[in-house]
Amino acid sequence: MRYLPHTAEDRRAMLQVIGVDAVDDLFVDVPRVAVLDDLVDLPNHRGELAVDRALTAIAAKNTPAGSVPFFVGAGAYRHHVPAAVDHLIQRSEFLTAYTPYQPEISQGTLQVLFEFQTQVALLTGMEVANASMYDGATACAEAVLMANRVTRRRRTVLSGGLHPQYRSVVETQSKFLDGEIVAGAPDPQGDENLADLIDDDTACVVAQNPTFFGHLHDLRDLAAACHAKGALLVVAVAETVSLGAVTPPGAMGADIVVAEGQSLGNALNFGGPYLGLFAAREKFVRQMPGRLCGETVDIEGRRGYVLTLSTREQHIRREKATSNICTNSGLCSLAFTIHLSLLGEDGFKHLAELNHAGACETAETLAGIPGVEVLNGTFFNEFTVRLPKPAAEVVDTLATQGVLAGVPVSRLLPDAGLDDLLLVATTETTEADDITALGRALEGVLS
Amino acid sequence: MSARSQAHSAGRGVDNDAPETMTTHSGHRGLQMEEPLIFEMGSTGRTGVDLPPVPEVASKLGGLARQGEIGLPALSEPQVVRHYVRVSQKNYAIDAGLYPLGSCTMKHNPRLNEKVARLPGFSDVHPLQPQSTVQGALEVIDTVAHWLITLTGLPGVAMSPAAGAHGELTGMMAIRAAHEARGDARKRILVPDSAHGTNPATAVLCGYQVDPVPSLANGRIDLEALKAKLDDDVAAIMLTNPNTCGLFEDQIIEVAEAIHAVGAYFYCDGANFNAIVGKVRPGDLGIDVMHLNLHKTFSTPHGGGGPGSGPVVMSAELTPFAPLPYVVKGADGLRLVETEADQAAAGDGGQAYGRMRSFHGQMGMFVRALAFMMSHGADGLRLVAEDSVLNANYVLARLKDVMTPAYRGPCMHEVLFDDSFLKDTGVTTLDFSKAMIDEGFHPMTVYFPLIVHGAMLTEPTESESKESMDVFIDTLRGLAADAKAGDTARFIGAPYLAPRRRLDETQAARKPRLRWTPEAPAEAAE
Numbered sequence A: 001m002r003y004l005p006h007t008a009e010d011r012r013a014m015l016q017v018i019g020v021d022a023v024d025d026l027f028v029d030v031p032r033v034a035v036l037d038d039l040v041d042l043p044n045h046r047g048e049l050a051v052d053r054a055l056t057a058i059a060a061k062n063t064p065a066g067s068v069p070f071f072v073g074a075g076a077y078r079h080h081v082p083a084a085v086d087h088l089i090q091r092s093e094f095l096t097a098y099t100p101y102q103p104e105i106s107q108g109t110l111q112v113l114f115e116f117q118t119q120v121a122l123l124t125g126m127e128v129a130n131a132s133m134y135d136g137a138t139a140c141a142e143a144v145l146m147a148n149r150v151t152r153r154r155r156t157v158l159s160g161g162l163h164p165q166y167r168s169v170v171e172t173q174s175k176f177l178d179g180e181i182v183a184g185a186p187d188p189q190g191d192e193n194l195a196d197l198i199d200d201d202t203a204c205v206v207a208q209n210p211t212f213f214g215h216l217h218d219l220r221d222l223a224a225a226c227h228a229k230g231a232l233l234v235v236a237v238a239e240t241v242s243l244g245a246v247t248p249p250g251a252m253g254a255d256i257v258v259a260e261g262q263s264l265g266n267a268l269n270f271g272g273p274y275l276g277l278f279a280a281r282e283k284f285v286r287q288m289p290g291r292l293c294g295e296t297v298d299i300e301g302r303r304g305y306v307l308t309l310s311t312r313e314q315h316i317r318r319e320k321a322t323s324n325i326c327t328n329s330g331l332c333s334l335a336f337t338i339h340l341s342l343l344g345e346d347g348f349k350h351l352a353e354l355n356h357a358g359a360c361e362t363a364e365t366l367a368g369i370p371g372v373e374v375l376n377g378t379f380f381n382e383f384t385v386r387l388p389k390p391a392a393e394v395v396d397t398l399a400t401q402g403v404l405a406g407v408p409v410s411r412l413l414p415d416a417g418l419d420d421l422l423l424v425a426t427t428e429t430t431e432a433d434d435i436t437a438l439g440r441a442l443e444g445v446l447s
Numbered sequence B: 001m002s003a004r005s006q007a008h009s010a011g012r013g014v015d016n017d018a019p020e021t022m023t024t025h026s027g028h029r030g031l032q033m034e035e036p037l038i039f040e041m042g043s044t045g046r047t048g049v050d051l052p053p054v055p056e057v058a059s060k061l062g063g064l065a066r067q068g069e070i071g072l073p074a075l076s077e078p079q080v081v082r083h084y085v086r087v088s089q090k091n092y093a094i095d096a097g098l099y100p101l102g103s104c105t106m107k108h109n110p111r112l113n114e115k116v117a118r119l120p121g122f123s124d125v126h127p128l129q130p131q132s133t134v135q136g137a138l139e140v141i142d143t144v145a146h147w148l149i150t151l152t153g154l155p156g157v158a159m160s161p162a163a164g165a166h167g168e169l170t171g172m173m174a175i176r177a178a179h180e181a182r183g184d185a186r187k188r189i190l191v192p193d194s195a196h197g198t199n200p201a202t203a204v205l206c207g208y209q210v211d212p213v214p215s216l217a218n219g220r221i222d223l224e225a226l227k228a229k230l231d232d233d234v235a236a237i238m239l240t241n242p243n244t245c246g247l248f249e250d251q252i253i254e255v256a257e258a259i260h261a262v263g264a265y266f267y268c269d270g271a272n273f274n275a276i277v278g279k280v281r282p283g284d285l286g287i288d289v290m291h292l293n294l295h296k297t298f299s300t301p302h303g304g305g306g307p308g309s310g311p312v313v314m315s316a317e318l319t320p321f322a323p324l325p326y327v328v329k330g331a332d333g334l335r336l337v338e339t340e341a342d343q344a345a346a347g348d349g350g351q352a353y354g355r356m357r358s359f360h361g362q363m364g365m366f367v368r369a370l371a372f373m374m375s376h377g378a379d380g381l382r383l384v385a386e387d388s389v390l391n392a393n394y395v396l397a398r399l400k401d402v403m404t405p406a407y408r409g410p411c412m413h414e415v416l417f418d419d420s421f422l423k424d425t426g427v428t429t430l431d432f433s434k435a436m437i438d439e440g441f442h443p444m445t446v447y448f449p450l451i452v453h454g455a456m457l458t459e460p461t462e463s464e465s466k467e468s469m470d471v472f473i474d475t476l477r478g479l480a481a482d483a484k485a486g487d488t489a490r491f492i493g494a495p496y497l498a499p500r501r502r503l504d505e506t507q508a509a510r511k512p513r514l515r516w517t518p519e520a521p522a523e524a525a526e
Helices: A008-018 A023-027 A048-059 A083-089 A107-124 A136-151 A164-175 A220-228 A240-244 A282-287 A314-320 A330-367 A391-400 A432-446 B002-012 B077-088 B111-117 B135-152 B164-181 B198-205 B223-229 B252-261 B340-346 B363-399 B429-438 B466-484 B505-510
Strands: A155-158 A180-183 A202-208 A232-237 A256-260 A276-280 A293-297 A303-307 A382-386 A421-425 B156-158 B188-192 B209-213 B234-240 B265-270 B289-292 B312-314 B326-330 B333-337 B415-418 B456-458
Touching: A008 A023, A008 B363, A008 B466, A023 B363, A048 B111, A048 B135, A048 B363, A083 A330, A083 B077, A107 A240, A107 A256, A107 A276, A107 A293, A107 A303, A107 A330, A107 B077, A136 A155, A136 A164, A136 A202, A136 A232, A136 A256, A136 A276, A136 A282, A155 A164, A164 A180, A164 A202, A202 A220, A220 A232, A232 A240, A240 A256, A240 A330, A276 A282, A293 B505, A314 B198, A330 A382, A330 A421, A330 A432, A330 B077, A391 A421, A391 A432, B111 B363, B135 B156, B135 B289, B135 B312, B135 B326, B135 B333, B135 B363, B156 B164, B164 B198, B164 B234, B164 B265, B164 B289, B164 B312, B188 B198, B188 B223, B198 B209, B198 B234, B209 B223, B223 B252, B234 B252, B252 B265, B333 B340, B363 B415, B363 B466, B429 B456, B429 B466
Parallel strands: A155 A180, A155 A202, A202 A232, A232 A256, B188 B209, B188 B234, B234 B265, B265 B289
Antiparallel strands: A256 A276, A293 A303, A382 A421, B156 B312, B289 B312, B326 B333, B415 B456
C-alpha cells in the first residue's frame, strides 16, 4: 500500500515494543461480537493508474460547462479562475494545514484570513466579516439566528426574491427553534412590497440583491422600514461578482450581509465545496457565528494574527455558543482572496462590467425571439425570461442539442405555477458565439 | 545533534550574541520572510489579470451602479504569487512534518485525489445542469454512499452536510423529526462530559436541552449514571466512539440497549471512525445515526480549516427523515430528489424535514474521498485502522515511563496524556506544547478533552513511519527530561524559533482588530 509506510518487520517490532502479540490485542475493548472477521464487501486496493482511469471514466459521463454554450446560474456561476490561484492553494503549507489553533506556526493561514475578512468587508460595504461559512444558504440561516439573538425576537420575513434553497435552509434551521417565518410569494416581476410585513415582533427581513429572478433593488427604504420597527435588514448576495458593479448592501443600510463567494477563486464543483461570506456591523460582532481572525502582537512586539473572540464558539462555549460551526471553508476562502488580489480594484470592477454587458447582449438577443419575454427591467448578469412552453422541456431539448440554456424556475420552485420561466446567466466566459447559439437553438425549439 | 544543541541555546533565550537574535536590514531572516498585508503593497495602475474591453451596452443596473472606490490593492501576478508563497511559508503542514493533533486526524493527503477532483468532468459541472448531463457526478455520490453504507453497516446516508458539525445537525434533526412524527415531543439530549463542543452546541440548535453524563475514572461513559438519567423525555444520546479520550466505549452495546429501551436514539459522533474503519461496523453496535468526517477518515485535505464534508449514515427507521436532496436509481439512470414535490412524486415514503445547504453536497470532497477509498480498498482501509491504532499504542508504549498516560490499557488511534508528569516543574501543558514547536513539531491537541487535567491528546495517524515516530518520541522524552531537570526557560518562553513568539490573545479579544483599515484602527469605526 503506497500510503502506508510500515513494513511487516516494522509492525512486528512495534508490537514487540508495545508488548502484545498481534494488532488485534490492541482492540480488546471492542466487544468481540462486533469485530469483523472478514473484509467488508468492497473491492481491494488499487494502484494510482487504475484509480485515475476509473475516475476519469466516470468524469467523462458528465458534460463540462466549458464544453458547450453555457447559461446556467441560479446561485452558482462559472467564472474564469486564473491559473495562479489553483497553483497557490495547492501549496502544501496551505492545503495540508489544520485550523490555525497554534498561531505561532499558523501565521500563513491567519494572515490570509485577515486579508479575506478585510476583502469581504470592503466588497459588502460592512465593518466586519468572519472567516467564512459553508455556503451562501447556510450563512443566510446563521444570519437569521444572529438577528434573533440581537433583537431577542423570533419572527423573520423572507423576500420572495430569495433563492428558494436559501429559503429552505432558513426554514429548516428555524423549524426546531420555534422561529416564525413569513415568506413572500416568489417574485418573478420584482415588485413585492415587504414593508407592510414588518411588525414590532420582527427580528429581521431577508432580501436578496440581485434577487433570485435577477432584479436589482435599492434597499434603502426597506432598511429604514426595518430600523423603524427595531428589526435588522439581512441582505443575501448569491453572485459576489455583482458587488463590483452594484451598490453594496452596506451602503444601503444592511445590518448583516451574507453571500455565496464561490464565484471568486472556486470552480462549480457540482455544487460544493462553496464559500459562505458573512459580514455585519461592528456593534454586533460578539453575536456573530464562526471564526474570527484578529490582529495582535507577539511578546517581542511583532505584529501577528490569532483566532479571537472564541468565547462565542462551540469549543469554548459549548451549548451557549452562537453556532455549532467548526470546520468552515478555509481553502475556498484562500482561493477567493488570491483571485480577488489578482483582480485588484480595477480588475474586479472590469470583471463585473463584462458580466453585466454579456447579460445585456444575451437579453437583447432573447427578447428578439418571437414568444420570448424578458421579465427584468434591471439585472446584473442573470435575468428571467418567460417562454411559450414549459422551460424544463425546453432546457432538456436544448441539452440534447449541446446547449445548456439556463435553469428552469420549476426545478427549484416546482409548485409555484412558474413553469414557463427560465433563468439565464452569463459571465465573462460567455462568448458572442455562445449567445448566438443559444438564440438560434431557442428560436428553433420554439418555432 | 547540532540542530538540537542550537535549539537548546536559543531555548535559554539569554545569550544576546546568539545568531537567532541578530537583526537584519530587511527584516527577513534567511528564508523566513516578513511579509506585509496585501493592502499595504498595492499601487494603482497594475493588474494581475488581462480582461477584454467591455462592449458598449445600455446599463440595466437601474441607477444602482457602484459609486467610489472599493479599496482593493492593485498588483501584478508575480507580486501576488510571491506574496502568497511567502505567507504560506509561515505555516506548519502535514506535508512538512508529523502533525499529532488529536481528534483532528492529520494524515497524508494523496495528490492523486487532488488531480482527479480537478478533472473538468467533476470540477466544471454545474449543480443545476440537466440531470442527463451529470450522470457521472450522480454516480460519484451514489458510489461514495455505497462505500459509507457498507463500511458502517447502516442502510441510509444523507450526503449533503458540509462538515462534521453540519452532519451532527443533520442527524439530530432527523432524530427530532422522527420523534415528532410519532407525536412524541422529547426535550433532552444526553451528552458525556468528554464530548466535542460541537455536540452540545448542535443539540441546542435542534431546540433540545443538554443533560451532561459523567465519565468513569477509566475514561468511559458511566453506564449507571446514564441509566439513572434515562426516561421518556430523553430524545437521544450523543456519544463519540472511539471517544475523545482515544478509548473504545467497551460498554457501547449496553449503552445502545439502555437508550433504545426508553425509545431514544443513539447518535454517534463519527469523528474517530478512522480507528475502526473496515474493522468494526457502527451499525453492529446499535448506533442509529452517525456522521463521518470525510476530511478525517478519508483524507480530504483540511486546507487550514476546511472545506470538510460530513455525510450522515442512518438506520432504516431514520432514513425517511433524511433531508433533501438525495440520489435514487430510476429507469433513465440516476436522479436527484431535490424538492418536496420530487419526494412526493418519488413515492418512496420519504418525509424529509427540509434542506441543510444549497445544492447537493461537497462534490469536490466526494471525488477525493472516493479516490482514497478505491486506492485503499477493503483490505487497505482495515490496515488504516490497524496502523493508526498500532502507531498510537507505540507512542504510548515508548512514552509511558516519562509522560503520564491518562488511562491504563491500550488506546485506540490516539493516546491521551495528562500533565501530572509536569507536576512541580513550573511547566504547563501549554509551555510543553510550545516547546515542541521549537523542536519542529506541531503540538498535539491540548486541554481537550476537558475531563483530563492539562490534557495532551496525541494522534500520529497511519501515515507516520516508525522512523518519524521515533524522532518524535525521542524529542518528547528529551523535553520531559528537560522539564523534570528544571530547565524551565526553554518552555516558559517558547516558541523561540517560530515565525512568531507567543501572541497576545488577551489584547486581540479586548480590542478586536478584525480587518485592515487605511488610517484609523477598526475600533474607531463604531
